[in-house]
Amino acid sequence: MSAPVSEAPSSLRSARRAGLIDQVIEQLRTQITEGGWAVGERIPTETELSQLTGTSRNTVREAVQSLVHAGLLERRQGSGTYVLAASELAGAVSRRVANARRLDVLEVRRTLEVGAARLAASRRTTADVALLQELVAGRQAARRLGDLDELVERDVRLHRAIVQASHNPVLIDLYDNLVVALQENVRVNVTYISPDDEDHSALVDAVVNGDADAAATEAAAFLDILIEGSDQELDLREAEG
Known part of the structure; x- marks a missing residue:
């Protein structure tokens, strides 16, 4: 009798989506570090970024949030998201x-x-x-x-x-x-x-x-x-x- 196959961990099932988020994070980070968006400048909206990157708004939202945690971006209530710094350091x-x-x-x-x-x-x-x-x-x-x-x-x-x-x-x-x-x-x-x-x-x-x-x-x-x-x-x- 063959051993039962265990269910794959949820992290493996979401790997493809996580990889997509990482790609968007890297695109946004490059835009910031190379001066495409200057410190203090407001970045495009989630809808605009979704269209530019060809990804969903949820993917963009998670990528942006990751860069907020990293200190590169700052969300301002009712105003948008702004570049806070040009590097994580x-x-x-x-x-x-x-x-x-x-x-x-x-x-x-x-x-x-x-x-x-x-x-x-x-x-x-x-x-x-x-x-x-x-x-x-x-x-x-x-x-x-x-x-x-x-x-x-x-x-x-x-x-x-x-x-x-x-x-x-x-x-x-x-x-x-x-x-x-x-x-x-x-x-x-x-x-x-x-x-x-x-x-x-x-x-x-x-x-x-x-x-x-x-x-x-x-x-x-x-x-x-x-x-x-x-x-x-x-x-x-x-x-x-």
């Missing part, structure tokens, strides 16, 4: 920074940016110099005009450009995945520091002139002011608590 960093103390974020920035400034002063190219000078001038103009949004954008781009001038691909990748999450941190910082305290011109001059020690000192200086202020705020809150 950036998404994870964004979630971590969103729940972190301002002081902790500043200390991480100081660790990365001081070293980057030192390297940038030693390795900057002519193209790096031109970009840094353009960005610092734009940053100064935005502050004079009181344009906070433009100031934040220029500030983030300037710090990113200094890191890129280090020409260290690992450092650049780490910072690029952090910088997406720093927008709000930067917004708080630029409103905390008065115009007379810093305009980053000394930092850029040090990098342009190839003075590694001065670049590191200038990169640390304004962050130390912010760290000291955050530390004092934390002590005050703990004392009140």
Whole structure:
């Protein structure tokens, strides 16, 4: 008498559909990581994605949800689904920074940016110099005009450009995945520091002139002011608590 055949596990029966979901996930991920959909952009609706991928809405819904869990996408009630980050690492960093103390974020920035400034002063190219000078001038103009949004954008781009001038691909990748999450941190910082305290011109001059020690000192200086202020705020809150 032959042995009874056991019923196949449900996971095996759904393998074909799971494989289809994985294909859609990979298509959507590629669209995000290659810049087809920029960070902050709303992606097509589930119906549109279903038509584009030739799959059902249920398949698309599961693929999108997977990328929401991965931190690449964000659902907004009544508005749609938006690109939150360009990579899983950036998404994870964004979630971590969103729940972190301002002081902790500043200390991480100081660790990365001081070293980057030192390297940038030693390795900057002519193209790096031109970009840094353009960005610092734009940053100064935005502050004079009181344009906070433009100031934040220029500030983030300037710090990113200094890191890129280090020409260290690992450092650049780490910072690029952090910088997406720093927008709000930067917004708080630029409103905390008065115009007379810093305009980053000394930092850029040090990098342009190839003075590694001065670049590191200038990169640390304004962050130390912010760290000291955050530390004092934390002590005050703990004392009140």
